[in-house]
Amino acid sequence: MAPLALLVVGNRQRALGNLLHEASHRNLSAHRQLNDYFAHVLLAPPLLSTLSVYRVQHAHHHAWLGDPQRDPDILVPPPCKSESWLRAYTRFLMKSSLLRSSLAGHFSGGHLSRRQQSGILAWWLMVGLSMAVINPDFALLFAALWFGARITVFHAITTFREMTDHYGLSPGDIFGFTRDIPNHGLSSALLHPHNNGYHLTHHLFPTVPYYQLPAVQAQLSALQEYKDRAIVCPTYLTGAPSGVHGWGVHHG
Numbered sequence: 001m002a003p004l005a006l007l008v009v010g011n012r013q014r015a016l017g018n019l020l021h022e023a024s025h026r027n028l029s030a031h032r033q034l035n036d037y038f039a040h041v042l043l044a045p046p047l048l049s050t051l052s053v054y055r056v057q058h059a060h061h062h063a064w065l066g067d068p069q070r071d072p073d074i075l076v077p078p079p080c081k082s083e084s085w086l087r088a089y090t091r092f093l094m095k096s097s098l099l100r101s102s103l104a105g106h107f108s109g110g111h112l113s114r115r116q117q118s119g120i121l122a123w124w125l126m127v128g129l130s131m132a133v134i135n136p137d138f139a140l141l142f143a144a145l146w147f148g149a150r151i152t153v154f155h156a157i158t159t160f161r162e163m164t165d166h167y168g169l170s171p172g173d174i175f176g177f178t179r180d181i182p183n184h185g186l187s188s189a190l191l192h193p194h195n196n197g198y199h200l201t202h203h204l205f206p207t208v209p210y211y212q213l214p215a216v217q218a219q220l221s222a223l224q225e226y227k228d229r230a231i232v233c234p235t236y237l238t239g240a241p242s243g244v245h246g247w248g249v250h251h252g
Contacts, residue, residue: 010153015193048105066171085244102155168246
């Protein structure tokens with residue numbers, strides 16, 4: 001049961017992160033204060049993050065897409081990409097900075113002020129004590145599953161998702177540096193919950209909420225410019241273009 005529990009929790013952590021992403025664009029609610037309240041109270045603290053830091057970092061990602069100095073999300077490939085997609089993925093999976101980020105959230109990068117750190121720790125203390133009062137054993141089990149999932153399944157999904165967004169493509173413009181991966185059913189629910197695979201569509205229209213992205217992408221697909229320029233991946237692992245195509249010289 002433990003592996004299944006880690007899979008479910010890690011996947012839901014990724015879904016929570018995707019909702020925090022939505023909140024950073026103010027796409028969760030038409031009321032800005034309500035949007036930010038949800039993020040501050042329900043989304044960011046469980047991920048050891050803050051909305052304000054996430055919003056600034058993500059704004060830089062959109063503004064400086066592909067810039068190796070200013071895009072905080074860029075994953076720089078090696079000078080010679082003579083590796084399989086799996087080897088490229090494993091290399092980033094084992095990268096210490098990404099592991100720390102998955103485990104410790106914004107605590108890992110020195111981005112938080114003392115006040116922000118205290119706020120997150122207070123949230124966890126309140127939740128932890130509430131669980132411990134009800135059932136101490138459950139509180140310990142929850143902590144073990146939550147942080148165990150973060151360093152395993154959540155980290156694996158987040159790294160793969162991050163790479164499918166832009167890795168292996170040529171910076172320069174949104175179309176050439178961003179993939180759209182339409183919904184593939186169960187695999188998308190695992191890797192891209194809340195329609196997070198529609199990344200090109202999101203970069204083109206960042207104020208469109210996640211639940212409308214499939215419809216917008218379908219409308220874009222009727223436009224000749226989108227047909228000519230968009231990188232749309234019908235699969236994750238096989239064929240061209242797949243989600244891993246371009247990660248290395250050997251794509252299999």
